Amino acid sequence: xxxxxxxxxxxxxxxxxxxxxxxxxxxxxxxxxxxxxxxxxxxxxxxxxxxxxxxxxxxxxxxxxxxxxxxxxxxxxxxxxxxxxxxxxxxxxxxxxxxxxxxxxxxxxxxxxxxxxxxxxxxxxxxxxxxxxxxxxxxxxxxxxxxxxxxxxxxxxxxxxxxxxxxxxxxxxxxxxxxxxxxxxxxxxxxxxxxxxxxxxxxxxxxxxxxxxxxxxxxxxxxxxxxxxxxxxxxxxxxxxxxxxxxxxxxxxxxxxxxxxxxxxxxxxxxxxxxxxxxxxxxxxxxxxxxxxxxxxxxxxxxxxxxxxxxxxxxxxxxxxxxxxxxxxxxxxxxxxxxxxxxxxxxxxxxxxxxxxxxxxxxxxxxxxxxxxxxxxxxxxxxxxxxxxxxxxxxxxxxxxxxxxxxxxxxxxxxxxxxxxxxxxxxxxxxxxxxxxxxxxxxxxxxxxxxxxxxxxxxxxxxxxxxxxxxxxxxxxxxxxxxxxxxxxxxxxxxxxxxxxxxxxxxxxxxxxxxxxxxxxxxxxxxxxxxxxxxxxxxxxxxxxxxxxxxxxxxxxxxxxxxxxxxxxxxxxxxxxxxxxxxxxxxxxxxxxxxxxxxxxxxxxxxxxxxxxxxxxxxxxxxxxxxxxxxxxxxxxxxxxxxxxxxxxxxxxxxxxxxxxxxxxxxxxxxxxxxxxxxxxxxxxxxxxxxxxxxxxxxxxxxxxxxxxxxxxxxxxxxxxxxxxxxxxxxxxxxxxxxxxxxxxxxxxxxxxxxxxxxxxxxxxxxxxxxxxxxxxxxxxxxxxxxxxxxxxxxxxxxxxxxxxxxxxxxxxxxxxxxxxxxxxxxxxxxxxxxxxxxxxxxxxxxxxxxxxxxxxxxxxxxxxxxxxxxxxxxxxxxxxxxxxxxxxxxxxxxxxxxxxxxxxxxxxxxxxxxxxxxxxxxxxxxxxxxxxxxxxxxxxxxxxxxxxxxxxxxxxxxxxxxxxxxxxx
Numbered sequence: 001x002x003x004x005x006x007x008x009x010x011x012x013x014x015x016x017x018x019x020x021x022x023x024x025x026x027x028x029x030x031x032x033x034x035x036x037x038x039x040x041x042x043x044x045x046x047x048x049x050x051x052x053x054x055x056x057x058x059x060x061x062x063x064x065x066x067x068x069x070x071x072x073x074x075x076x077x078x079x080x081x082x083x084x085x086x087x088x089x090x091x092x093x094x095x096x097x098x099x100x101x102x103x104x105x106x107x108x109x110x111x112x113x114x115x116x117x118x119x120x121x122x123x124x125x126x127x128x129x130x131x132x133x134x135x136x137x138x139x140x141x142x143x144x145x146x147x148x149x150x151x152x153x154x155x156x157x158x159x160x161x162x163x164x165x166x167x168x169x170x171x172x173x174x175x176x177x178x179x180x181x182x183x184x185x186x187x188x189x190x191x192x193x194x195x196x197x198x199x200x201x202x203x204x205x206x207x208x209x210x211x212x213x214x215x216x217x218x219x220x221x222x223x224x225x226x227x228x229x230x231x232x233x234x235x236x237x238x239x240x241x242x243x244x245x246x247x248x249x250x251x252x253x254x255x256x257x258x259x260x261x262x263x264x265x266x267x268x269x270x271x272x273x274x275x276x277x278x279x280x281x282x283x284x285x286x287x288x289x290x291x292x293x294x295x296x297x298x299x300x301x302x303x304x305x306x307x308x309x310x311x312x313x314x315x316x317x318x319x320x321x322x323x324x325x326x327x328x329x330x331x332x333x334x335x336x337x338x339x340x341x342x343x344x345x346x347x348x349x350x351x352x353x354x355x356x357x358x359x360x361x362x363x364x365x366x367x368x369x370x371x372x373x374x375x376x377x378x379x380x381x382x383x384x385x386x387x388x389x390x391x392x393x394x395x396x397x398x399x400x401x402x403x404x405x406x407x408x409x410x411x412x413x414x415x416x417x418x419x420x421x422x423x424x425x426x427x428x429x430x431x432x433x434x435x436x437x438x439x440x441x442x443x444x445x446x447x448x449x450x451x452x453x454x455x456x457x458x459x460x461x462x463x464x465x466x467x468x469x470x471x472x473x474x475x476x477x478x479x480x481x482x483x484x485x486x487x488x489x490x491x492x493x494x495x496x497x498x499x500x501x502x503x504x505x506x507x508x509x510x511x512x513x514x515x516x517x518x519x520x521x522x523x524x525x526x527x528x529x530x531x532x533x534x535x536x537x538x539x540x541x542x543x544x545x546x547x548x549x550x551x552x553x554x555x556x557x558x559x560x561x562x563x564x565x566x567x568x569x570x571x572x573x574x575x576x577x578x579x580x581x582x583x584x585x586x587x588x589x590x591x592x593x594x595x596x597x598x599x600x601x602x603x604x605x606x607x608x609x610x611x612x613x614x615x616x617x618x619x620x621x622x623x624x625x626x627x628x629x630x631x632x633x634x635x636x637x638x639x640x641x642x643x644x645x646x647x648x649x650x651x652x653x654x655x656x657x658x659x660x661x662x663x664x665x666x667x668x669x670x671x672x673x674x675x676x677x678x679x680x681x682x683x684x685x686x687x688x689x690x691x692x693x694x695x696x697x698x699x700x701x702x703x704x705x706x707x708x709x710x711x712x713x714x715x716x717x718x719x720x721x722x723x724x725x726x727x728x729x730x731x732x733x734x735x736x737x738x739x740x741x742x743x744x745x746x747x748x749x750x751x752x753x754x755x756x757x758x759x760x761x762x763x764x765x766x767x768x769x770x771x772x773x774x775x776x777x778x779x780x781x782x783x784x785x786x787x788x789x790x791x792x793x794x795x796x797x798x799x800x801x802x803x804x805x806x807x808x809x810x811x812x813x814x815x816x817x818x819x820x821x822x823x824x825x826x827x828x829x830x831x832x833x834x835x836x837x838x839x840x841x842x843x844x845x846x847x848x849x850x851x852x853x854x855x856x857x858x859x860x861x862x863x864x865x866x867x868x869x870x871x872x873x874x875x876x877x878x879x880x881x882x883x884x885x886x887x888x889x890x891x892x893x894x895x896x897x898x899x900x901x902x903x904x905x906x907x908x909x910x911x912x913x914x915x916x917x918x919x920x921x922x923x924x925x926x927x928x929x930x931x932x933x934x935x936x937x938x939x940x941x942x943x944x945x946x947x948x949x950x951x952x953x954x955x956x957x958x959x960x961x962x963x964x965x966x967x968x969x970x
Contacts, residue, residue, distance in 0.1 A: 070150070071150065071152040071153030071154075071155060071156070072149075072150060072151055072152065072153055072155045072156055072157070072209055073149065073150065073209040073210070073211060074093075074095070074149070074150035075093055075115065075147065075148070075149060075150075076092070076093060076148040076149065076150050076165065077090070077091065077092050077093065077146075077147075077148040078090075078091055078093070078111065078114060078115065078118075078145070078146065078147050078148070079091075079144075079145070079146040080110065080111070080114050080143075080144075080145055081143060081144040081145075081146075082136060082137040082140035082142065082143040082144065083110060083114055083135055083136075083137065083143045083144070083145055084107065084110040084113065084114075084128075084135055084137065085105070085106075085107045085110060085137070086107050086110055086137075087137060089107070089111075091111070109128065109221075109222065112126075112219065112221070113126040113128055113135070114145045114147075115147060115219070116213055116219060117132065117135065117145055117170055117172070118145040118146070118147040118168050118169075118170040119147065119168065119202070119206060119211065119213050120199060120202050120203060120206065120213060121213045121214070123135070125213065125214060126221065127221050127222075127223045127224070131176045132172045132176050132177075132178055133172070133173075133174055133175060133176035135172060136172055136173070136174050140174070141173065141174050142171060142172060142173045142174060143171075143172045144169065144170070144171050144172070145169070145170045145172075146167065146168070146169050146170075147167070147168045147170075148165050148166070148167055148185060149165065149166040149167075149168065149205075149209070150164070150165060151163065151164055151165055151166045152164050157204075157205050157208040157209060161184060161195055162182075162183075162184045162185070162195060163184045163185055163192060164185065165184075165185030166182065166183075166184075166185065166205060167181075167182070167183040167184070167185045167192070168180070168181075168182060168202065168205075169181040169182075169183065179197060180196075180197055180198070180199055180202055181194050181197055182194070182195050182196045182197070182201055182202060182205070183195060216228075267939070268940055275933070275936045275937070275940070278929055278932050278933050278936060279933055281929050282926065282929040282930055282933055285922055285925055285926035285929060286926060289922055289923060289926060298905060298908060298909050299909065301905060302902060302905045302906065302909065305898055305901060305902045305905065306885070306902065307882065307885045307886045307889070308889060308891050308893065308898055309895055309898040309899065309902065310878065310881055310882035310885055311882050311888060311889050311890075311891055312891050312893055312894065312895045312898055313878055313882075313895050314875060314878045314879055314882055315891065316894075316895060317871055317874055317875045317878060318875060320871060321868060321871050321872065321875070324864055324867055324868045324871070325868065327864055328861060328864045328865060328868065331857060331860060331861045331864060332861065334857055335854060335857045335858065335861060338850050338853045338854050338857060339850075339854050341846075341850045342847055342850035342851050342853075342854055345843050345844075345846040345847035345850055346847050348839075348843040348846075348847075349840055349843045349844050349847055352836055352837075352839055352840035352843055353840060355836050356833060356836045356837060356840060359829055359832050359833045359836060360833065362829055363826060363829040363830065363833065366822055366825050366826050366829060367826060369822060370819060370822035370823065370826065373815055373818045373819050373822060374815075374819055376815055377812060377815035377816060377819060380808055380811050380812045380815060381812060383808060384805065384808045384809065384812060387801060387804055387805050387808060388805065390801060391798065391801040391802065391805060394794055394797050394798050394801060395798065397794055398791060398794040398795065398798065401787050401790050401791050401794065402791070404787050405784060405787045405788065405791070408780050408783050408784045408787065409784065410752075411780050412777055412780045412781060412784070414756065414759055415776050415777045415780065416777060419774065419777070437757050440753075440757055441754060441757040441758060444750055444753050444754040444757060445754055447750050448747065448750045448751055448754055451743055451746055451747040451750055452747065454743050455740065455743045455744060455747060458736055458739050458740040458743060459740060461732075461736045462733055462736035462737055462740055465729050465730075465732045465733030465736055466733050468729050469726060469729045469730050469733055472722055472725060472726040472729065473726060475722060476719055476722050476723060476726065479715055479718060479719050479722070480719060482715060483712060483715050483716060483719065486708055486711060486712040486715065487712065489708050490705060490708045490709060490712060493701055493704055493705040493708060494705060496701050497698055497701045497702060497705065500698045500701065501698060507539065508536070508539060510538075511536050511538060511539065511561065511562045512562065512586065514582060514583050514585075514586050515536060515562070517582050518578065518579065518582045518583065518591070519535075519536075521578050521581070521582050522575070522578060525574075525578060528574050529566075529571045529574055529575075530567065530568060530570060530571055531566075531567040531568070531571060531598055533564045533565060533566045533567075533571055533575050533593075534564065534565045534598075534625060534627060534628060535562075535563060535564030535565055535591065536561060536562045536563065536564060536591060537556075537560055537561055537562075537563050537564075537565065537628055537631070537632070538556075538561030538562065540623070540624065540625055540628045541621050541622065541623055541628060541632075542621065542622040542624075543620065543621060543622075544620050544621070544622060545620060547665060548620055548643055548665065550665070550666065550667040551617075551643055551663035551664065551665060551666075551667050552617055552620060552621070552643075552663075553667075554663055554667040554669065555617050555636055555638060555641050555663055556617075556632060556636055556638070557636070557838065558589070559589055559592055560592070560632070560635055560636065562589070562591045562592075563591050563592040563593065563594055564591055564592075564593050564594070565593075565594045565595075565596055565627065565628065565631050566593060566594070566595050566596075567595075567596075567597055567598045568595065568597075569595055572593050572595050575593055576593060579591060579593070594631055594635065596627065596630065596631045596634065596849055597853060597856075598627045599626075599627065599630070600626060600627065601626060602626040602629055602630065603629070603630050603633055603639075603852075605618070605633060605639040608639045608640050609639055609640065610640055610642060610658045610659040611658070612642070612653060612658050612659075614642045614643060614644050614653065614662075615642070615643050616638065616639060616640065616641055616642055616643065616659075617636070617638035617639075617641045617643060617663075618632075618633070618638045618639045618641075620643055621638070631849075633845070634845040634846065634848055634849035634852070635841075635842055635845040635846070635849075636841060636842075636845060637660065637841055637844070637845060640659050640660050641659065641660065641661055641662065641663065642654075642658070642659045642661075642662040642663075643662070643663055644662050644663075644664060644670075645664065645665045646664065647664045647666075647668055647670065650662040650663075650664055650668075650670040651670055654670050654671065654672055655672060657672065669834065671837075
């Protein structure tokens with residue numbers, strides 16, 4: 001390996017060769033010349049590398065005469081990154097001695113410290129720091145040292161892995177931690193792949209290449225060399241010599257070898273002491289083994305019986321599997337049957353869902369159509385009102401024309417009269433007549449004014465009487481409708497009291513008068529059932545809060561409340577016959593029969609209960625029988641049906657999808673984005689299935705009946721009084737109308753008289769001639785002709801308007817009928833949707849019930865199959881154990897008889913000598929003792945050989961050590 005020398009700057013110290021590197025034979029005998037280069041490196045560091053050359057006597061450089069280079073352990077190259085004062089430094093060493101020149105602080109020692117750190121040395125070994133983080137350049141996050149070691153020739157270390165060059169990379173972080181990477185390399189200097197990252201591998205490489213980092217002769221630091229040169233103590237120099245020549249390590253090995261020899265001597269003596277005892281124990285055990293030979297025949301027979309016992313147990317297990325297989329086949333048939341029913345129920349659910357969607361679409365279409373018809377009806381009503389107004393205006397115009405015609409005719413007659421009288425006016429003295437006519441005119445005007453005031457007063461009275469009459473008629477009609485409703489309520493209440501009184505002795509009569517007879521027949525024929533049916537369902541549940549009776553009965557349904565539950569289909573057929581026998585004369589619904597297995601265990605529905613503050617129907621009911629509870633869960637979904645008092649709150653909660661549906665206190669159904677009022681009242685205003693006690697219910701109904709009758713009586717009296725008032729008002733209105741007609745007639749005569757007198761006075765003043773009157777008469781007749789034409793036109797218009805009005809009224813009546821039909825259709829659709837959803841819920845309940853049964857049957861089937869598999873596994877294990885003992889043997893003997901015979905043989909074995917277990921223990925003990933004897937003998941022989949071989953080493957070491965000490969003293 002090449003050597004490095006550092007030039008004298010502040011001091012001159014020889015750094016020395018890297019310790020113990022393997023070298024080839026051959027020495028360099030020629031003079032050495034150093035070629036210097038004063039230039040700085042790329043990092044501005046003031047030092048240089050000098051190449052070593054050999055020179056002959058003539059001064060010519062001859063590199064080939066240096067001799068053959070070493071193959072392993074040569075330091076070929078080193079790279080420093082952020083290490084001490086070097087930011088980036090690469091150096092390629094020469095094959096032999098290398099010198100490093102530079103000023104103080106230029107980084108010469110950093111190269112040697114980098115070699116120490118890269119090859120596993122500690123920071124203290126460099127005497128330049130106590131921690132590796134002190135070698136990281138200031139401001140850098142890490143430093144890196146890369147060393148290339150030559151690895152060629154037959155002494156190479158794992159050449160097939162590392163190649164010609166071993167690359168050692170030491171990575172040091174700023175916190176003092178670091179890592180190693182050992183890579184393969186090539187002679188060209190390129191890095192290869194990572195072989196190892198362990199320091200142990202690096203130590204193996206250093207041991208193989210004989211590189212000693214801690215040897216001061218190999219790597220001599222400035223501090224160590226300074227102490228060595230300045231120290232005059234021979235002991236220190238001797239210690240350095242011992243460490244450099246490894247004599248110190250040899251001395252330590254010598255002491256360890258001497259201690260091992262003493263330990264071997266003690267071990268030999270101890271083993272010799274135990275050997276006779278072990279031999280004696282082996283002899284005793286051998287004698288005891290001979291005693292067991294007499295029992296071999298009995299043991300062989302016992303072994304045959306064991307084999308037979310194993311195959312007998314196999315046969316018994318195989319026979320026990322057959323009943324389970326038969327049960328599995330039956331359970332599979334039942335499973336297939338129930339699965340078919342579950343699939344059928346699901347099919348029904350799907351068909352109900354499709355039907356419900358179709359009905360919803362139809363209802364939506366009907367609502368749209370009804371809205372369109374209603375809109376058209378409103379449009380026709382507006383058009384009718386416009387036409388009626390136009391018709392009234394035309395009538396008013398026609399009457400005005402008639403009045404104008406009458407006035408014109410009167411005017412013609414007056415003019416004709418005036419024309420006839422105008423000829424005599426000039427010869428008569430009309431002064432007295434004129435004065436009289438003037439007085440009559442003034443009196444007529446005063447009277448006309450009084451008559452007009454009286455007409456206004458009477459018209460106002462008539463309007464008031466007619467308005468009061470209409471209001472009283474409407475109020476009477478409303479009260480009469482209310483009286484009819486009260487009459488119906490009284491009838492229903494009396495019917496309810498009668499039903500409650502009849503069911504006082506037996507609550508079952510609340511479900512029908514025939515129910516006690518049916519339940520009694522069921523009890524009498526209970527021996528005909530495998531399990532006695534349960535019912536009616538309504539009699540087996542109890543309501544916690546009777547305010548919710550209406551809603552709960554709407555959820556469960558009257559048909560379900562009078563139904564019975566059977567455990568199996570055979571009981572269902574028997575119960576059907578009993579129902580037919582006892583309900584032949586029954587009008588109305590008969591009880592349904594539901595088939596649901598009686599398990600006696602309640603369903604776990606904790607995952608289905610909505611997480612909210614409102615109760616469900618399941619929580620509102622008490623169930624003494626868990627099978628009835630499970631049946632209602634399957635049929636009606638009572639576990640996720642909420643009970644919410646307010647319809648508004650129910651809509652809010654359901655629209656939040658907290659539950660599938662909800663019912664209000666009045667029994668209204670609330671679904672997602674839909675609301676349905678209670679379609680009917682089964683018990684005429686009172687739910688007689690759920691009640692606390694009959695007497696209290698009868699008392700409540702009696703109080704209610706009295707209140708209804710009192711209210712009805714009071715209402716009838718009010719109606720009679722209102723009718724009397726109505727008749728009086730109508731009489732007053734009729735009198736006002738008659739008086740108004742008289743006043744208007746008198747007013748018309750008075751007005752005509754005033755008009756005539758005023759015309760006469762004007763004519764007398766004017767003293768017009770006959771020609772003037774003739775012209776006015778012609779004009780009036782022409783005006784009359786125009787008025788007659790206008791009358792004809794108006795009459796034609798009125799006839800057309802009347803026809804349009806009749807057509808419009810007919811259209812409105814048609815649309816009103818259509819609207820009523822659509823309303824009835826919508827109500828029918830709503831009822832159908834509710835019924836379909838109820839049927840869907842029932843089918844869903846049946847599907848879930850059958851699925852539950854399928855799940856239970858599947859679980860039972862799996863249990864049976866598991867038992868069969870367990871038996872088959874036991875059979876296989878038993879067959880395996882029996883086959884290990886011997887081939888299959890057919891035996892008809894029972895395992896117990898074989899065990900009894902084995903017990904007898906075992907008793908004989910116990911009587912004759914030690915058992916098989918003790919024999920095995922003795923045999924095992926004998927083998928252990930024999931092995932121990934052999935081991936002791938081998939150990940003693942080995943200790944003797946080792947003692948003899950190691951005894952030579954201390955003598956040689958001691959002789960060599962004395963020789964070294966003598967030479968040192970000389």
